[in-house]
Amino acid sequence: MRTNYVINSGVRFSMFSQDQLEEMFWGVLHLLEYTGLDVMHDEAREILKGAGAWVEGKRVRLPSYLVKKSLQMAPRSFTLFARDGNPKHNIKIGPGRAHFGPGPTCTHFIDPETMERRPYTKADVPLVAKMVDALPNIDFCESLGTVGDVHYDLGALYEFAGMFPNTSKPIVAWSYDKFDSAGIHEIAVAEAGGQEAFEHRPNYVHYCEPLSPLVSTFEAIDKLIFAARHRIPLIFTPCPIAGGTAPITGAGIITQGAAESWMGLTLAQALQPGLPFFMGGVYSVMDMNTMILAYGAPELPLFMAGLTELAHYAGLPLWQTGGCTDSKTFDGQAMIEGSMSVFFSALTGGDLCHDVGYTESAMTGSLFQLCAMDEAIGYARRITRGIEVTDETLAVDVIKAVGPNGHYLKQPQTRKLFKTEFWYPNLIDRQDFESWDMSGRLTMKDRTIARVRDILATHRPSAVKPETHKVIEKVLEEAEDRVKDKK
Amino acid sequence: MSRIFERISTAVLEGDDEESASLVHKALDKGETAADILNEGLLVGMSEVGVRFKAGDMFVPEVLMSADAMQAGMRILRPLLVAGGVKLIGKVMLGTVEGDLHDIGKNLVGMMCEGVGFEVIDIGFDVSPADFVAAVKEHQPDIVGMSAMLTTTMRAMGHTIKALTEAGLRDKVKVIVGGAPVDAAFAKKIEADGYGSNAPAGSDLAKELVGAA
Numbered sequence: 001m002r003t004n005y006v007i008n009s010g011v012r013f014s015m016f017s018q019d020q021l022e023e024m025f026w027g028v029l030h031l032l033e034y035t036g037l038d039v040m041h042d043e044a045r046e047i048l049k050g051a052g053a054w055v056e057g058k059r060v061r062l063p064s065y066l067v068k069k070s071l072q073m074a075p076r077s078f079t080l081f082a083r084d085g086n087p088k089h090n091i092k093i094g095p096g097r098a099h100f101g102p103g104p105t106c107t108h109f110i111d112p113e114t115m116e117r118r119p120y121t122k123a124d125v126p127l128v129a130k131m132v133d134a135l136p137n138i139d140f141c142e143s144l145g146t147v148g149d150v151h152y153d154l155g156a157l158y159e160f161a162g163m164f165p166n167t168s169k170p171i172v173a174w175s176y177d178k179f180d181s182a183g184i185h186e187i188a189v190a191e192a193g194g195q196e197a198f199e200h201r202p203n204y205v206h207y208c209e210p211l212s213p214l215v216s217t218f219e220a221i222d223k224l225i226f227a228a229r230h231r232i233p234l235i236f237t238p239c240p241i242a243g244g245t246a247p248i249t250g251a252g253i254i255t256q257g258a259a260e261s262w263m264g265l266t267l268a269q270a271l272q273p274g275l276p277f278f279m280g281g282v283y284s285v286m287d288m289n290t291m292i293l294a295y296g297a298p299e300l301p302l303f304m305a306g307l308t309e310l311a312h313y314a315g316l317p318l319w320q321t322g323g324c325t326d327s328k329t330f331d332g333q334a335m336i337e338g339s340m341s342v343f344f345s346a347l348t349g350g351d352l353c354h355d356v357g358y359t360e361s362a363m364t365g366s367l368f369q370l371c372a373m374d375e376a377i378g379y380a381r382r383i384t385r386g387i388e389v390t391d392e393t394l395a396v397d398v399i400k401a402v403g404p405n406g407h408y409l410k411q412p413q414t415r416k417l418f419k420t421e422f423w424y425p426n427l428i429d430r431q432d433f434e435s436w437d438m439s440g441r442l443t444m445k446d447r448t449i450a451r452v453r454d455i456l457a458t459h460r461p462s463a464v465k466p467e468t469h470k471v472i473e474k475v476l477e478e479a480e481d482r483v484k485d486k487k
Numbered sequence: 488m489s490r491i492f493e494r495i496s497t498a499v500l501e502g503d504d505e506e507s508a509s510l511v512h513k514a515l516d517k518g519e520t521a522a523d524i525l526n527e528g529l530l531v532g533m534s535e536v537g538v539r540f541k542a543g544d545m546f547v548p549e550v551l552m553s554a555d556a557m558q559a560g561m562r563i564l565r566p567l568l569v570a571g572g573v574k575l576i577g578k579v580m581l582g583t584v585e586g587d588l589h590d591i592g593k594n595l596v597g598m599m600c601e602g603v604g605f606e607v608i609d610i611g612f613d614v615s616p617a618d619f620v621a622a623v624k625e626h627q628p629d630i631v632g633m634s635a636m637l638t639t640t641m642r643a644m645g646h647t648i649k650a651l652t653e654a655g656l657r658d659k660v661k662v663i664v665g666g667a668p669v670d671a672a673f674a675k676k677i678e679a680d681g682y683g684s685n686a687p688a689g690s691d692l693a694k695e696l697v698g699a700a
Binding site for chain 2: 419
């Protein structure tokens, strides 16, 4: 029995003081109260006005009490469910829990066979979902691409239809418009067993993206309204670029981006009190030489760490970013950038960290980057798990038993704990030189390629219900019919 | 293969020393010979351990548990084997070289060598070349294993081999080396007969050199 004894589980990390967080929090509220955002959606402005917002033309300003009330209504902790009921694939959102997954909408893909960069196609979607399903440190699914070989309005719908049967891990779904959203929802609800069952055990999250600076676009808001009315957990995430579409300072980009998310939060909570809501985004810099949004810049994990602390201070889960790179290929740069942001993200406990597997500044999705980052996440998770301090782990008795110049390899404690106390790599090589030489001098790249191809050839995800397959076919047929006259 | 041999090899594989000892007794009661129990039971299990360790499916603490289970069986069989004139696969003599107090790596190699069926003589640590020579004369091993942990002491491996040569013993034994700073190139340079990068690799090498691999 101990008294007044504090236990730190895992590694401590923090950036801002309470004073700094309070100052940033009120900075966001002031921005919403005095400047506001343009909301490009008539119905949304009416709803917000009814909730207490001030509306002048398209400009909507939010009194601080209204935003604070909305923050209170949104849950900090909830569960996203595996569609097949596999508890290992559930995601429990809550303090100190970091989860990882790919990102959406890259136009290109690294072909798993030829390793060449080429346009992303419908046939790639199941491959990504299978990899997500198989990799132990990847928790949720996005597709790493925009399907290019179907009607240009239906990419998002085909993407969900391809992912859903090929992984039971929760999916984060984006869409072009509310028609897509409705089709996606019909598929998910069919598997869940009806709208009410879905509300109890949501198996996907809806993703919408407003525009920086300070615009709630029609499509983003229209999809948000659909998601809120159907009680679909929501991610409302801008992609501000420091020096381009947001202030060049870390505190400035965080303040502006948070305001953009909290406009969505206020609307969502007005429509559906208690709706699970992630703020977040991709907060990084515009490289002033190349004009790209840098996915490998150190400012990305830095800004995201600051944003995570603000979100948690405000009581919201965060849509984090990491495991991505500006490199065009599988090289040292890709590993440095991806691993550093993965580790930093794990330290912050940012709730869903996306864009794992992005290369070429989000232009090209790569299963090889994803697979290598699965290893980096395992590595990071071992560190963030920390060191447990108990009578048993202090091991004073074991040290005494072994004595000077003895060894621990045959100690019962060693035998009991060697599999759980250490992390064992899947891809990283620790052989001595001779063994490495004899086994073909394989590099990290060689081993990653082999693992990706092995998983694609052998992994079998759990199946969806037969009736869900029929719903998927029906939804796609109806969608094709809807767009058949559009060129 | 008899069911009892299969159970003995499984007990070794699972590192269950109580089970392997009791099964060896049981097999003797049923009239099996010590040589058959060794060759078709214990050694079959240990050989599978080696395969799994190399494939990364077993870890060092588990391998040592298996070696313990093997030895638990061997303690019962050894007097019977000696009485029956059955030879073990060979005799390994191990020591850490002069100036080096590191004992653990050598002990692990010893455990593994016993585990795969060798008789093991451990002559300790900080052993001078002259003491190695004297011990070879006394024990007449098939294999001399030298261990060094430090770049400053690994040179003594060369000195020891030279001393064996000068004493006219070099042709009578195989010399193997191991330890953190040692590698195959160094082993070649000092004209050793082989190098093992870890304890199971060391016992494999010893088996190979006596033609029992």
